[in-house]
Amino acid sequence: MLERIRASLASLAPAEQRVGKLVLEDPRVFAQLPVTELADRAHVSKPTVVRFCRSIGYDGLADFKLKLAGSVSEGVPFVHRSVDSDDKTGDVMVKVIDNTVAAFLRYRNEASTAMLERAAVALSATYRTGRRIEFYGAGNSGIVAQDAQHKFFRLGITSIAYSDGHMQVMGATMLGPGDCLVIISNSGRTRDLMDAADIARRNGATTITITASGSPLAAAGHIHLAADHPEGYDRYSPMVSRLLHLMVIDILATCVALRIGSPLQPILQQMKSNLRSKRYA
Structure with missing residues (x-):
């Protein structure tokens, strides 16, 4: 999710870029603050904060904050771990399960x-x-x-x-x-x-x-x-x-x-x- 924001910054309007940079500075804090304080910290209007969330593919601020909180919380990393030919049975089990859990969590945080x-x-x-x-x-x-x-x-x-x-x-x-x-x-x-x-x-x-x-x-x-x-x-x-x-x-x-x-x-x-x-x- 944070990589998506970084990749999208250059294509956003200057005001929305400030909101994006605020997210990247401290995602956990952003997910907890009310829209009024977020707008003040980014020096933008409250509608701009909502527009930023929609510009990068989310339904609004509430949807964005919910998925942001999930993506930065501790847990299984959203990384695909390839199964190698020399993996032991225990390695295969861990990789298959981790890949599945990671995919589910990623879907939860990114689904529309x-x-x-x-x-x-x-x-x-x-x-x-x-x-x-x-x-x-x-x-x-x-x-x-x-x-x-x-x-x-x-x-x-x-x-x-x-x-x-x-x-x-x-x-x-x-x-x-x-x-x-x-x-x-x-x-x-x-x-x-x-x-x-x-x-x-x-x-x-x-x-x-x-x-x-x-x-x-x-x-x-x-x-x-x-x-x-x-x-x-x-x-x-x-x-x-x-x-x-x-x-x-x-x-x-x-x-x-x-x-x-x-x-x-x-x-x-x-x-x-x-x-x-x-x-x-």
């Missing part, structure tokens, strides 16, 4: 709550209107799409998952206004997924992409939920990125369940009761 809110609102609307959600992914992301479908159909929402490119194109063709398409991709460069996104958009469906920032797919949807993490493709298949995508799906499913509210409880209770017969006592 505004984009998550927009996605949750769009997905929730399908419950009220009786429309449907489709989840598309390829390879590892196809497995995440299946997990997403499993979570959302339990909420009483018509949902389906496709990992086959031909099925994705046909499914997108059947979507229309009020429907939602959620596309999951680590690279954001899979041709079939791009084709499906274009078709769904032309048909009026709301398209949500969970993928890497700056990728073609990130710009192909109405709502982009950034999921960025470096992966060593030359040594092992994507692991942390898949877990990151699963976490984003969990966040969305929880937000949608809360919006549905009390009508959902009897359904979940009945489902749990019906499943008891499938288990050994």
